[in-house]
Amino acid sequence: VGGELxxxxxxxxRAALGRIRPDRPAPPLPPGADFRRLGTPSFVTRNxxxxxxxxxxxxxxxxxxxxxxxxxxxxxxxxxxxWDDIRARELVERRVTLCCVSNPVGGPYVSTxxxxxxxxxxxxxxxxxxxxxxxxxxxxxxxxTCGTPIGAVTDRARGALLAVGMNRRPLPLExxxxxxxxxxxxxxxxxxxxxxxxxxxTTWDARSAYWRERNWAREAPVKTQSRVDTPRExxxxxxxxxxxxxxxxxxxxxxxxxxxxxxxxxxxxADLAADVSDDTWRMWRADVRVRAxxxxxxxxxxxxxxxxxxxxxxxxxxxxxxxxWHTVSFTARP
Ligand SMILES: Nc1nc2c(c(=O)[nH]1)N[C@H]1C(S)=C(S)[C@@H](COP(=O)(O)O)O[C@H]1N2
Ligand SMILES: [Mo]
Numbered sequence: 001v002g003g004e005l006x007x008x009x010x011x012x013x014r015a016a017l018g019r020i021r022p023d024r025p026a027p028p029l030p031p032g033a034d035f036r037r038l039g040t041p042s043f044v045t046r047n048x049x050x051x052x053x054x055x056x057x058x059x060x061x062x063x064x065x066x067x068x069x070x071x072x073x074x075x076x077x078x079x080x081x082x083w084d085d086i087r088a089r090e091l092v093e094r095r096v097t098l099c100c101v102s103n104p105v106g107g108p109y110v111s112t113x114x115x116x117x118x119x120x121x122x123x124x125x126x127x128x129x130x131x132x133x134x135x136x137x138x139x140x141x142x143x144x145t146c147g148t149p150i151g152a153v154t155d156r157a158r159g160a161l162l163a164v165g166m167n168r169r170p171l172p173l174e175x176x177x178x179x180x181x182x183x184x185x186x187x188x189x190x191x192x193x194x195x196x197x198x199x200x201x202t203t204w205d206a207r208s209a210y211w212r213e214r215n216w217a218r219e220a221p222v223k224t225q226s227r228v229d230t231p232r233e234x235x236x237x238x239x240x241x242x243x244x245x246x247x248x249x250x251x252x253x254x255x256x257x258x259x260x261x262x263x264x265x266x267x268x269x270a271d272l273a274a275d276v277s278d279d280t281w282r283m284w285r286a287d288v289r290v291r292a293x294x295x296x297x298x299x300x301x302x303x304x305x306x307x308x309x310x311x312x313x314x315x316x317x318x319x320x321x322x323x324x325w326h327t328v329s330f331t332a333r334p
Contacts, residue, residue: 010061014177017064020165022093022116029095030274033283038245039230040283043276044095045111047172053100053109053188054174055210060141060195064178069162073137073200076128083178086164089118094159094184097249097281101187101220102317106227106326110249112280115182116165121156129154129201137207138181139198146193147209149219150201152183158252159184159279162196184279185252187220187321217320224250224310226258226284226302228328235330239293242332244270245285248302248310254278257303260286263296270300278305293334299327 033043045051064083071079093116100109124136135147153160160183164171171177176194183191189211200207204218212218226248231237248255254277259267270286290296301310314324 010063010173010177013063013065014170014173017170019168020091020116020170021168022165023090024092026093026095026114030276032274033276034273035245035283035285038243038285040245040247041229043112043280043283044167045113047113047166047169047175050111050113050166050175051100051109052174053102054194055144056142059173061173062141062178062195067178067197069179069197069199071123071127071199071201073202074130074133075201076130077126079123079127081123086118086162086179091116091164092119092161093165094161094279095277096182096184096279097251098182098188098192099222099249101189101216101321103322104317105225105314105322105324110247110281113166114168115161115163116168117161117163117179117182119156120153120160120162120181120183121158123162124154124201127201132203133201134203135207137200137202137209138193138196139200140193141195141197144193145207145209146181146190147204147207147212147218148181148183148186148191152186152191185222187222189216190220215319220320222249222251223321223323224248224302224304224308226300226310227326228298228300231298231328231330233328233330236333237290237330239290239332239334242288242290242298243285244288244298244300245283246300246326247281247283248300249281250302250304251279254305255282255302256305256307258282258284259301259303260288261299262288262290267301290332293332295329295331297327297329299325301325
């Protein structure tokens with residue numbers, strides 16, 4: 001591992017790869033997928049703006065030529081895949097919103113990319129997952145570990161990937177070059193292993209991953225969240241119509257509705273941006289009538305595609321993700 005961590009040439013070999021072209025591209029992004037003009041993020045996050053969370057003191061530098069992925073444990077056939085093996089396969093592109101369990105309500109640890117890679121379910125089907133398997137225990141080149149419920153990675157419809165590309169580029173070094181996992185609907189610490197080198201099919205008892213050992217939940221599906229991006233906390237705006245805007249996410253279920261509330265008023269439906277996928281965030285906007293000068297609050301909440309309303313009950317990020325309605329205070333001037 002030391003050689004992999006310190007080895008030269010990862011940056012150069014990444015540059016030499018040029019672009020990553022999916023054999024099966026994601027459908028074109030519909031017009032009006034974000035409200036960037038109003039202050040939401042762009043629908044797809046630029047690679048250099050994608051949030052980053054990891055325990056790495058130095059970013060592992062792994063050259064594709066030195067990389068391989070071993071799939072073993074409770075499988076019928078052990079597999080070892082090289083970079084060339086992966087590149088020879090059909091590469092599919094899927095847009096996914098990834099978020100961190102440590103994101104506070106209203107926080108920034110959520111981003112969206114068009115990931116390109118090999119369906120994880122196909123690799124696991126080739127290996128032949130044996131009955132009784134419970135988790136996919138993945139390990140990175142720097143020894144970080146992650147436990148994912150086996151059902152989330154063997155279900156083809158879920159769309160988990162062994163990803164090699166982000167927005168048609170090789171993964172940036174800090175996002176897991178040359179390969180990482182991406183599983184729609186699960187927080188990153190239980191799904192999104194960067195610099196992945198080992199996949200062991202096993203049980204929950206046999207192996208315990210890095211953050212599970214540190215009191216975070218064993219399983220952590222994404223909780224429905226929404227955020228007000230405009231107005232900003234502490235903003236000053238003229239009395240009258242205030243345009244609020246933000247994002248909401250409920251992967252892998254999708255967002256059906258977002259509602260906003262001024263002060264203690266009624267919840268009002270916001271307008272939603274174009275629907276892209278149940279695995280990605282959805283932007284919203286709403287015109288709110290502010291009649292009186294002074295301090296006001298705008299809150300938002302989402303309704304997922306199964307009709308469940310985002311809970312207003314406040315929970316901290318530990319052990320399995322924060323809940324509560326994001327509320328922004330602002331001042332209206334006469
Ligand atoms: N090797 C490795 N992979 C990792 C982590 C890590 O610390 N080491 N952190 C995880 C966490 S907590 C999250 S939220 C996502 C973040 O991925 P990103 O940095 O590409 O946004 O990566 C996951 N994969
Ligand atoms: Mo995370």
